[in-house]
Amino acid sequence: MQLAKIPAPDFDLAMTLDSGQVFHWEKAGAGFVGAIGDLAVYLEQQKDILKASGSALRLDGFKPPSFQRVVSHYFALDHQLAEICASFPDDPAMNAAKQFCRGLRIIRQPKWECLATFICSSMKQVAHIRQISRNLRERFGEIRKIDSYVVHIFPSAERIAATSAGELRKCALGYRAKNLLATARLVASGDVDLGKLAALSDIDLRVRLCELPGVGAKVANCVMLFAYERLGAFPIDVWIERVLRERYFPRALKLNARRLEAFTQQYFGGHGGYAQQYLFHHARKTGGRRAVGARNGTRQKR
DNA sequence: CTCCAGGGATGAT
């Protein structure tokens, strides 16, 4: 197999793929197999070199230089990580996360795939989101082959729109099935043009995304960050909320979502999305989960 | 403001 060699300094492939922003890459041999849009891809990292091979359904006009550009763009190898990290606030929680997450990048995901996946993510944990993504792809996604691997790419909005809520439920979507179906229909019909939304301001984009079934503030911010390159978008899930409460507001009792959001916007600044991703990944991987022995009765009241 | 559906992976017992 022929592997393109792509320079990738300041990049940690494994950590990036395991940081809760993308859910379809699988370990394979010394690397990972997955897809970038319609393109099946195998990847492995050796120090500062990313080795990659890809195969499309249509072989015409597909040349290595453009393939390398596709991979570099997807993994945002052009993001100036040093500058981004230097823009983070200087506090103990942030500094620990920054050190821990060296090489973690916010990647550029296809819009529909990202939106659909995060609609499915609501009330789910990473392992389960991966399972749902696999179910959807294996049931509805087109097949590609890369080397000896078989890859199911993410199904289009049109394909999802042509299914039924019952079919989607078989993919373990539960009540998310009707939201995914409704949003797929809006996108497939052209009533919503995800590409055109890219022209909107952050505020307007968030409003438009939140109009879609199954999309609230958290999912909208994830899609803005991971598919629209709005690096200031700061999704607040339970992990991040826990970090914020414990590390930034250890004494505050009344912190509603509105106040938290106002704080994150002004405190973390234009690269807040990166800061959030680093805090999130660090918390998730270092047992940030309050010592699982929440046994002795004291589950706070909610 | 509060309450809660909903369901599969995960880890504790």
Next chain:
DNA sequence: ATCATCCATGGA
């Protein structure tokens, strides 16, 4: 083998 826990949106 059973049981509690994790979780975001939207509606009551």
